[in-house]
Amino acid sequence: MARIKVDEHSSRKDIIVSKAASLFREKGYKATSMRELADAVGVEAASLYNHIHSKTEILHVICFNVANRFMSHMESIELENVSAIVKVEKLLRFHIKEMLHQYEEVYVSDREWKHLTDPYLSNFQNQRRTYRKRFAAIIEKGIAAGEIKSIDAPTAVLIMLHAVSGIESWHRSTAKISGKELEENMVTIMVDGLRK
Amino acid sequence: MARIKVDEHSSRKDIIVSKAASLFREKGYKATSMRELADAVGVEAASLYNHIHSKTEILHVICFNVANRFMSHMESIELENVSAIVKVEKLLRFHIKEMLHQYEEVYVSDREWKHLTDPYLSNFQNQRRTYRKRFAAIIEKGIAAGEIKSIDAPTAVLIMLHAVSGIESWHRSTAKISGKELEENMVTIMVDGLRK
Incomplete structure (x- = not known):
């Protein structure tokens, strides 16, 4: 039976999670079996269980990897000594880069989190809500400072995050910039x- | 056995399609059974088949209702004698209103069309591609006329259509404008x- 190949940068678990993200993105979390995941990794299904306990655990790892990365980036942006509009631009660029370069993981955390179970589900939903509120708070500061138009900040966050998640259709398009x-x-x- | 109630504005088939759109939006097309649909309509499953042949037929009706409405609106916009930026604004307002007032049908056609089967699937994909190209062509005219910034038109279409599909999260939000x-x-x- 083949062993899971590793290089110095990735643990076996990382490899499993990364292959799982790719399958979950393609087929959906529900429709992906542990058997297919084992095939994609190139091992017997039984040996997956030396590294992870369940399919749910993998989804949990993917969603919280992304949520924690978003949250720690938000913290670093909040601490920067730049104007609100520059912070908004930095947040937007960060999300675009995430959708370009960590596509499968970010896509899965965005579309498949509903399959998490509690306590992870409520924890994840809270993190999403908190994240959007902190993003909107930066826009509110920009409005108060006269750098940003007087718009509804949660709507601006909705527009930006959903437009970025549309990069999914860019990935699928054939003639693309x-x-x-x-x-x-x-x-x-x-x-x-x-900008005002 | 209860008969399907109708008023003067809706045919029995319209009622079935509308209840189906609501269930497909909530649970997904795959996870919705004809049994559940019959319960939602308030009839026995067998009597659904007097009006429609299959679950696939309902999805087909939903997707093409929306696609045809989008396409005929596009045609009317193209014929209007107004500037390109005004056309873009009208298209954007149309899509927002569709997501506000025909939410379930538009959501289902946007997220569940992948479950269509050929020839409907390829036909639908062609309509989507054509629609986006015609939208982008209006933006290109606006760029050529100096009304719109020199940006990549397909990216502008991607941003607008995905931001509008984010109205889904507005529908689910509790404190909303x-x-x-x-x-x-x-x-x-x-x-x-x-705007330039």
Whole structure:
């Protein structure tokens, strides 16, 4: 029976999680079996269980990897000594890069989190709500400072996060501009749309 | 056995399709059974088949109702004698209103069309692609006319359509602004973001 191959940068568990993210993105969490995951990793299903306990645990790891990365990035942005509109631009660029370069994990955490079970489900929903509130609070500061138009901050967050999740259709498109061009276009349209 | 109640405005089939859209939105197309649909309509499963042939037929009706409505609206916009940026604003407002007032049907056609089967599947995918191309062509005209910034038109379409599909999270949110305010905020941010 083949052993799970590892290089110096990835643990066996990381490899399993990464293959799982790719399958969950393609087929959906519910429709993916541990058997298919084992095939994708190149081992017998039984040996997966040396590294993870269940399919739910993998979803949990994927969702919280992403949520924790988003949250710690938000904290670093909040602490920066720059204007609110610059913070908004940095947050937008961060999310675009996440959807470009950590596509499968971010997509799965965005679309499949509903299959988490408690306490993880409520914890994840809380993190999402908190994240959006902190993002909106930065926009509110920009409005108060006269840098950003007087718009509804939660709507601006909704627009930006959903437009970014649309990068999914960019990934699937055949004739597409580069990731860098996509980023610049999105920033031009949305940050300019907010600027007073 | 109860008969399907109708009023003068809706045929029995319309009622079935509307209840199905609501169930498909809530539970997903795959997870909804004809049995559950019959319960929601208030009849025995067997009597559904007097009006429709299969669950697939219902999905087909939902997706093409929406696609045909989008396409005929696009045609009317293309024929209007107004500037490109005004056309873009009208298209955006149309999509927002569709997501506000025809939410379940539009949501299902946007998220569940992958379950269509050929020839409907390829036909639907073609309509989506054509629709986005015609939307992008209006933006290109606006760029050529100097009304719209020199941005990548397909990216602008991606941003607008995905931001609008985010109205799904507005529907689920508890503390929310009115539909009209949402529309004005989205237009302010996105149309201003495009305007040169």
